[in-house]
Amino acid sequence: MIFAGEVASRAWVIYATQEEANRASSFLLSYLSSVVVMPETSRIRVSINGQPVIERAIAASQEPAHFEAPIQRGTLRPGANIVRIDVVQRHRTDCAVTATYELWTEINNEGTGISFTGGQPPLSGGLDDIASVGVDRFGVTPIRLVTPGPIEGGGSTRVLRAVQGLAVRGQFPNPTVSVGDSQPGPTPKGGLTVVVGTASELPRLMASVPNEARQRPITTLIEDDRFGAPTLVISGPTPADVDRAIDRLNAISIPQNNAVSTSTVFAPDAPMFTGARSIRLADLGVSTQEFSGRRFRIEFQIALPDDFYAQAYGRARLLVDAAFTAAVRPGSHLDVYVNEQIASNLPITTSGGGLLQNEPMQIPLRNFRPGVNHIWLEVVLDTESDARCLPGATLPAEDRFVLFDSTEFAMDDFARIGRLPDLAAFAAAAFPYNLDDNPLAVVLARQDSATLAAAATLISRLALANGTPLAIDASPASATLGDRNTIFVGGIDYISPGILDQVGVAENVRSKWVVSADEPEGNANRDEYDNVLQRFRQRQVGEETPSAAAATRESENTPEIYQRWRDNVHGRNNVYGLLEGFERWLQSTFSISFDSLRIQEGRRSYFEPPPRTSVLMAQAMNPSGNSAWTMVAGRTPESLAAAMPRFTSDGVWNRVGGQAVAYQVASGDIDRRDIRSFQFIITQPLTIGNFRMIAANWLSINIVPYALMLLCAGTLLGIATALLLRRLGRPT
Template structure:
C-alpha cells in the first residue's frame, strides 16, 4: 500500500509546482501593464522593430491608416523615457534600436507629393441650401456621384432636421432611401433645435458612379384634424449637418474625367469651378476659359455650377470645389508645381490630387494655343447626349429625379413615367408633384387645354365636398369636387388650361383634400389612424395637346431654356471689363445656360458690339454700362442714380429663429417693402386706392375683377392701341437685373448687370439655383435676395420669329392664340369678314337671282 501511495504523492507535487510556475504572481504591483510574468526569463525584452520579412511601420510616409497591423497603437512611454518614440526612426545595421537623439526630430518629407493625407471625408448631399418637406406626405429625390474609392469604403449618412412644433412625433417619420434600400427611418421629434441622426450604410449598397437618394416625410398634426391644419406641418432638412461620412482612411481620388460628377456640392448646394489662369484679360485666355467652364459643367452634370476666376493659386480647395488650372505649359510653371514635362510637347488634360487635401486639380494645358484647344476639346468629347437631346430629356438628375420629359406637341405621359407611384393615403391632404418641360417657342398661353385622366379610388368615409386641386407653377389651375361617397374612378377627365404653363420647366402639383365625419369629430388620437381612405394609381396620365410654336423677341424665357434669341449666328458676349469678377459672372451665366440646354452655347466674345451682331449679351456693373444701352433695353436711366444711392440692406438670412444652428428667412414688414418699392409699384398702389373710392368706381372695379377672373378679360385687352413697353424700373431692393429688347436697327440686346462687380459675381451665383433660374421669363427680371424671388416684367411689345418649318396647321394654332390675346382685334376682324360676306352675298344674288 505504501509503495503505491508514495509515487502518487510525488506525481501530485510535481504537477502543482508546474501549475504555480505557469501562473503570474498575483501580488505583482508593477507600474507597467506589460511587466514580465513571474517565472519568465528576465533577458527577454519587447522589440519595437518588425520581423525582417516586413518593413518597419515608422517608414510608411503615406500617413497612418486604421487598417492593417502597422497601425496598432503602441504602449504609452513612461515619464522617464520621454524620447522612446524616436527610437524606431533610427535603425542600426544589426536591427537594434539606437539611443534617441537629443535634438528635435525633423519633419517627415513626403516623397509622393500627389498622394493626399488620409482623413475622414464628409460629403454634403443636399442639392439646395435648404430643403423643406411640408404637408402630411412629401418627398424629394435626386442622385449623387461617388468615386470607386468612396463606394468601396465604409460610410454612414448623417441627417439634421428641425420640424414644426405641431408635428406629432408618435405618428411622424423621416425616411431616407438610398438605391432602393431604406437606411434611416426615424421619428420626427425636434421642434426646438437641429437634431442630427446618423445611420450606417450597408457595405456594398453604395456603388461607383450614380447613386439614387430619396427623402420622405410622413407627418401628422398633434391636435387638429382639418385640411387647413396640414399646411402647418413642415420639416426642414439642414444642409450643414446632412452629409455622407466615410470611414477613417478613405480616399477620394478622381482618376479620370468620368469622376467629375463626384466633386459634389458644398453645404449650400453649390459646385464651384475655380479656374486659375494667368493674365485672364487676354482674349486668347478669356475666350477659351469661358468655353472650358461650360464643358466642365456639362461633363460634371452639376446642379448649380458657379465659376470663380483667379490669377494665382488660392490654396487647397474646399468641399464641393474643383480647381482648374488652364494655360500654356510655359506659363503654368509658376502657378502649379509638378506640371508634367509632357505638357511642353503635346496637349494635356490630367487630373491631379492636391497635396494635403482631398480636393482635385484639373490641368488643361499644351505648348501652344492650338494644343490648348485640343486639350479643351478632349473634355467636351462626351458632354452631349444626342439621344437625350432629341427625345427632349432635360438632365435634372443631380437635383430632381426622374429626369424631366419635354412635350413638343401632342403627347401622353403616364404618372409612372413622371415619377409618381401608386399611393395609398390615410390622411387629410395628399400632395404629389411632377415636372414637365416645354420648348422655348411654346406659344399657347391664351387657349387650349391639357387633359388629366385620373385613376383613383376612395372609401365611403370620404364625404361629398372633398376636392382634387391641380396647381401649375404654384397657381391654381382647376378644381374637381367629389360628389359621391365611395367610388373607383377610371380615366376621369380633368381639364387644365394652358395659360399657366410656360416655356422651360413647369411644376404640376396634384392635391387631394379629403373630408370625413371622423375628422369633424376629431377625437383624441384620430390623427393616429392608419386606415387608408384614398388611393392614387400610377396609371393616371397627362395628355398634352398640339400647340402653336413660334418664337418671340424679346423673351427671357428662351434664356432659361438654354437658348439665345437668334441661334442661326453666334451670339456676341461683351464684357464691360475683362477682369476676373466679370469673367466669373459671365462664366456662371453661360454654364447655367449650357446645363439647361444640355450642350455648350454658340457664342463669340468681343470687347465691343458691332452693327452686324444680331444678338448681343452685355455683362457688367451698372457704373460700367455705356451710354444709351439702358434705353436700348428699355430700362429707366434712373437706375444709374438709384442703385448707387440706395444702400444694400443686409441679408435677413443672418437673422435666426429659435436656434443658432438653423437660419430662417424673416419676412419684412409692410413699411420695409414700401420703402424699397419701385416707382411703378407705388404708382399702381395709389391708383388702386383712388379707383375704389365711390359707389360707381367700386361697382366698376368689381365687374372688372370678375371679368378678369372668369374670362381672363381686362381693360388693356380691349384696347386698339399698340402695346408699348415703358422703361422698366426695378425695385430699389433688387441686386441683379436681366433685361432684353429688340430693335429693328440693332437686333436683340440682353443686359446682365448689378450694383458692383463683386455683387454681379455673387448674385449671378445666386441666380444659378435651378429652381430660381427656371422662373426667368418676360422682358426683364430683377432679383430680390431678401425674399429669394424674381420680379418678372411681362412682355407687351414683341415680334414673332419663325422657328418651325411653314405649316398651315401651326399657323392656325398661332393665330388662334394671338386672337385669344387680342379680343377686340379679333372681334373687328370678324365684323369685317361678316361685312364682306354679306356684301358678296348681296351682289351675287342681285346679279343671279330673279327679282320678286
C-alpha cells in the same frame, strides 16, 4: 430641402467613382422637424438605388437629429445613384386640414451625406469623374478658376468656354464660379479647382505640374499639393494646345428631345413634350399610393420647348385614376397646381365612396411656360371623424384614398414658334442663342475678375439648360455688335446708355442703385418693417399724422406714387370708377382687361426696377432688328458676382420670364415686366396645322383684330349672300 405635409418624398441623383463605390461607407442624416410632429407615428426613410438605408422616427423639434447607418456593399454603384427620402408625418393633436401645413421636416445639408471609411478617396482621373464632385454644405458647387492673368484677350474666352464643359459634364445643380490668378487654400469639399494655362505658366499657378502638359493637350484630374483634390488641369505646350484641351472638355452633348436633365435636383428627368403626348405617373416616378390622412400631394415635372407658344388657348389634361371610401364626404376636392399656381379643381360631390377612371382635370396652357414646369396634385379629404377629432384621431387608420400610377398627364398639339424678347425661352434653353452656330458675343462691361465670374456663372447655367456648350467670343469687335447675338454683363455704372435704352431699362436706375447700395442691408430691412408697422397702427386709429404721411410718400417709388394718384383721381370721378369696375368685371368673368384690347402699343415706356434689386436682366432686339441683345447687370461687379449663384439656382431661374426681370436676393422676389411687343422667330415648319394654332393663340391675345376680322368676314358673307340671291332671282 423641406418636406411639408403628411406625406412627402424627393429623389435625386448623385455620382460616385469606382473607388468610392468599392470603399466601405455610411450614410449620414441630419434633420430638424416641427414641434407638432408626432414622433410615434411619423417616419423618415432613406434609400439608395431602391435599397433601404435609414428608417427612423421623426423626433427633432428642439435641435437637429444626427444618424449614421452603414451602406451595404454593392448598394453604391459607379456612376449615377438615386437617393430617395420619404417622409410620413402626423399631427400631435389637430385633425384639421389647415393643421397639415404645420407639419415639416428640414434636412440639414451640413450633416447629411456619405462618409467613407478612411476618408473620401481623392478625385483624380478622367473627365468622366467630374460629375462626382457633388455640392458643398450650401448646395452649390464652387468652381475656382486659376488663370495666369490678365483676362483680356483670349483669357476670358477660355474661361467662359471651360465652365460650360464643366457644367454639362458635371450636371452641377448650382455652380458658382470665381476667377483669379491665385486661389488660397485647398479645394473645399464639394468644390473643384480648375487650372488653365500653358505648361510654362503652370509652375507659378500650382505645386504639382503634370509632365504630359509639356508634350500634348491635357484635361486631367489630379491631387495637387497646393489645392488638394479635385484639381482639374487644362493645359498644353502652347495656347493653341490649351484651346484644343478645352475643345476636348466641351465635346459633350446631352440630347434634350425626349427629356430635360433635372435628375441632380429632382429625379426622374423631366419628359419633353414637343407636341401631342401622354405619360403615366408610373413613368414620372410616382407609384400607386394609399392614404389615410387629410391632405395628400404628389409632385412631378414636365418640360416644354423654348418655342412653346400657347399661352392664351388650349388645355392639358390630368386623367385621374383614383378611389375613395365612404368616409370621404362631399366637399372634398382634388387640385392641380402648375408652377405654384392653382390651375384646376375637381370637387367630390358624391357620398358613399367612388371610383375615378380617367376622370379628366382640364388645365389651361396659360399656366405653363417654356422649360421645366413643376406640377403637383393635391387631394383634400373631409371626413366626419376629422370634424369630431376625438383623442387618437390623428393616428394612422384605415386608408380612405388611393391614387393609381396609371393616372396620365396628356397634352394635345400646340403652336411652335419662337418670340423675341422672351426671357422664359432664354432660361429654358438659351433661346435664341442656341439657334446660331456663330460664336455668341459676350461683352464684359469691365475687364475684371468679378465681372468675368458673374458672366461665367451665367454662361454655365445657359450651357446646362441647352444641354451642350455654346460657341463663345468674349472679345468681340465693337463695330460688329450691331448685327450679332450678344450678352452684356457687368455693373450698371459700366453699361453704356445706348444698351440700357435698347433693352428698355430706364437710365435713372443708376442713381437709384447707387443710393440703395450705400444703405446697409439689415438697416434698410428694419426701417422698411418699422415704416409698414407704423402705417398699420395709424390705419387702426383711422388717422395719419402729416409727418408720417410725408415719410410714407418719400419711401414710395414711382409706380406706388402713380397708383396712389390714380386712386385719388379716379375715386373722385364716377366715370373712371365705372370704367375700372367694368374692367374688373371683364377680368374676373372673361379674363379680359383693357390692355388686351389694344391694337398697337402707345408711347414706349421703360422698366424701372426696385431700388433693392440685386440682378437685373432685360432682353430686346438689337438696333438692326436681326439679332438678340440680353443685358445682365448688378449694382457693382462684386455684388453681381455674389448674387448670380442665387439668381441661376433652380428656384429662381425657372421663374424668369417676360421682357425684363429684377431679382432681389434679400427677399427672393422677382419683379417682372411682361412682353408688350415682340417679333416671331420661325423655329418649326409653318405647316397648316402649326400656322392655325399660331393664329389661334395670337388672335386669342389680340381681341380687337379678331373682332374686326369677324366683322369683315360677316360683312363679306352678307354681301356674297345678297349677290347670290339676286343672281338667282330671289328677293333679299
